[in-house]
Amino acid sequence: MRLPPYAVSWLQVSPLALILTVFFAAPTVLFVVVSFFDYDRIGLYPAFILDNYRELLTTPATLRVYVSSLKFAVIVWAITLFLGFNIAYFLIFHVRSAVVRTVLFLLCAIPFWTSGIIRTIAWIPFLGRNGAFNQLLMELHITAQPLEFLLFSDFAVIITYVHLFTLLMVGPIANSLTKIDPLLLEAARDAGASRWRTMTEIVIPLSKTGIALGSILVFTQVMGDYFVVKQMSGGQSASIVSALSTEIQAMQYPPAAASAVVLVVFVAVMVAAMMRLVDVRKELAR
Amino acid sequence: MVVRLQARSSDGSRARPWTFYALASLLTAFLIFLYGPMLVIYLLSFQGPNGGVTFPMVGTSLVWFEDILKRGQMANIPVSFGRSITLAMLVSLLTVAISVAAGLGFRRRFPGSGGLFYLAVASLVMPSLLVGFGIALGFQVLGWQAGLFTSALAAQLTWTLPFGLFAMFAVINRFDRSYEEAASDLGASAWQRLAYVLVPILLPGIIGIFIGALTLSYDEYARTTLTAGSRNTLPLEIYALISSSTSPTLFAIGTLTTAVSFITIGVSLGVVRHIQRRRLRA
Numbered sequence: 001m002r003l004p005p006y007a008v009s010w011l012q013v014s015p016l017a018l019i020l021t022v023f024f025a026a027p028t029v030l031f032v033v034v035s036f037f038d039y040d041r042i043g044l045y046p047a048f049i050l051d052n053y054r055e056l057l058t059t060p061a062t063l064r065v066y067v068s069s070l071k072f073a074v075i076v077w078a079i080t081l082f083l084g085f086n087i088a089y090f091l092i093f094h095v096r097s098a099v100v101r102t103v104l105f106l107l108c109a110i111p112f113w114t115s116g117i118i119r120t121i122a123w124i125p126f127l128g129r130n131g132a133f134n135q136l137l138m139e140l141h142i143t144a145q146p147l148e149f150l151l152f153s154d155f156a157v158i159i160t161y162v163h164l165f166t167l168l169m170v171g172p173i174a175n176s177l178t179k180i181d182p183l184l185l186e187a188a189r190d191a192g193a194s195r196w197r198t199m200t201e202i203v204i205p206l207s208k209t210g211i212a213l214g215s216i217l218v219f220t221q222v223m224g225d226y227f228v229v230k231q232m233s234g235g236q237s238a239s240i241v242s243a244l245s246t247e248i249q250a251m252q253y254p255p256a257a258a259s260a261v262v263l264v265v266f267v268a269v270m271v272a273a274m275m276r277l278v279d280v281r282k283e284l285a286r
Numbered sequence: 287m288v289v290r291l292q293a294r295s296s297d298g299s300r301a302r303p304w305t306f307y308a309l310a311s312l313l314t315a316f317l318i319f320l321y322g323p324m325l326v327i328y329l330l331s332f333q334g335p336n337g338g339v340t341f342p343m344v345g346t347s348l349v350w351f352e353d354i355l356k357r358g359q360m361a362n363i364p365v366s367f368g369r370s371i372t373l374a375m376l377v378s379l380l381t382v383a384i385s386v387a388a389g390l391g392f393r394r395r396f397p398g399s400g401g402l403f404y405l406a407v408a409s410l411v412m413p414s415l416l417v418g419f420g421i422a423l424g425f426q427v428l429g430w431q432a433g434l435f436t437s438a439l440a441a442q443l444t445w446t447l448p449f450g451l452f453a454m455f456a457v458i459n460r461f462d463r464s465y466e467e468a469a470s471d472l473g474a475s476a477w478q479r480l481a482y483v484l485v486p487i488l489l490p491g492i493i494g495i496f497i498g499a500l501t502l503s504y505d506e507y508a509r510t511t512l513t514a515g516s517r518n519t520l521p522l523e524i525y526a527l528i529s530s531s532t533s534p535t536l537f538a539i540g541t542l543t544t545a546v547s548f549i550t551i552g553v554s555l556g557v558v559r560h561i562q563r564r565r566l567r568a
Contacts, residue, residue, distance in 0.1 A: 013391040024408070027419075027420025113501050114547060220412075224414055227507070
């Protein structure tokens with residue numbers, strides 16, 4: 001007996017489909033349902049009420065935390081895109097030896113293997129009032145007093161995000177840059193294109209899949225952040241998810257679920273917009 | 287002399303443009319930025335017994351490392367480390383098996399392939415804590431006990447499987463299908479093609495997926511925190527420590543975990559190189 005090709009594919013993808021359906025899709029549907037439930041201190045009551053959403057969307061704190069997360073996401077996206085693109089371009093087109101390229105790439109990647117929590121708190125002795133950076137500045141007589149804004153501030157949050165997530169930009173962009181034929185760049189140069197024109201008219205359009213993928217990864221990481229803001233802002237700002245987890249700890253599941261639904265819709269719309277720019281599937285599964 | 291210099295630069299192939307130096311400086315600055323704070327915590331983990339979490343160093347010692355191993359004193363770092371490693375091994379074995387199979391399945395379009403692809407994308411970009419929240423809620427509704435090897439394992443798989451699938455796409459893109467066709471023409475069965483052609487050729491990529499999944503799982507916090515039940519993994523234990531104490535012990539844990547990562551990377555690179563060498567010789 002021979003199975004038709006699509007049936008073979010179905011068999012091959014069935015474990016993946018099963019796990020994602022049971023442990024991702026179904027729980028997602030579940031919290032969407034729960035977000036309409038009624039609750040009190042004792043338990044949940046199946047219902048269809050909009051109170052959880054009404055409360056969430058009319059609290060000024062919601063708007064504040066979304067604006068602040070979005071601000072972080074945009075700033076971090078811009079910085080990681082600049083760093084990620086330039087580093088990837090350097091590694092792929094300027095470094096001539098494959099060994100040097102691998103070593104440099106590994107150097108960029110190794111900190112990624114250290115726990116994110118540890119990498120976050122690593123900034124505390126570095127940026128603190130008596131931290132390494134302030135002492136270096138005073139040693140060099142650049143500043144007379146320690147800079148106070150370095151730690152437990154928006155600045156510290158952004159620095160930590162960039163430290164954590166730049167590799168997410170370098171990887172996908174480098175992957176799409178390797179697919180560009182260097183002869184194409186040479187042809188552009190021979191035809192008289194300036195460095196800038198080669199960049200804007202050949203390299204950037206041909207690497208837009210990597211740029212989009214990296215942007216999606218960085219954006220969703222920042223929007224879904226749980227502890228960087230909590231740890232590094234010194235309580236000045238909250239993140240969407242850490243506010244949500246406070247509700248979960250208080251066992252207020254329906255409002256937490258409503259807040260989760262709003263966040264998921266928000267992230268989904270942003271990701272869908274970025275995916276419209278490129279056919280990620282075609283590029284990935286080619 | 288002058289003539290020779292001009293000849294060198296006009297042939298152009300070895301001359302570096304100014305952008306090379308600009309980008310090389312950018313990369314150097316980035317690497318300093320990347321490693322600076324890490325070096326600070328590696329140093330501070332050797333802080334003397336009377337020292338604190340910032341400079342200056344008050345002598346050097348290994349007391350903070352001993353602190354980790356003292357059972358009961360420091361939460362239970364060795365125990366939770368063991369749990370994390372066991373869970374990570376299980377997660378990455380499952381990830382390799384499932385995502386390699388799925389990657390092969392995705393080589394042709396099949397009814398539902400688009401839907402499954404976007405399900406995987408959604409699972410990857412979903413804020414992690416929400417996945418854990420959904421699963422924990424489900425277990426609660428069904429009256430099941432959340433546990434490390436049930437709900438936490440499932441929560442981690444929703445993160446490592448899409449990663450494994452997309453990594454498999456990249457691995458398969460570089461695979462020349464004519465090898466498979468040749469094997470087929472020579473009368474190899476489907477299993478023989480898999481065992482003697484596909485898997486050996488894709489092996490370095492498969493090892494990469496294993497290591498990737500291992501580190502993703504080993505470090506996972508947000509998906510695990512609501513689904514782990516009563517027994518903590520290492521990241522959960524570290525997180526609990528951050529809120530309760532400030533001593534260089536945290537930095538010692540950081541130094542140790544980095545050392546573990548380095549060993550893992552070193553060993554896996556060694557294995558991949560060994561495979562490549564053997565292949566070159568063959």
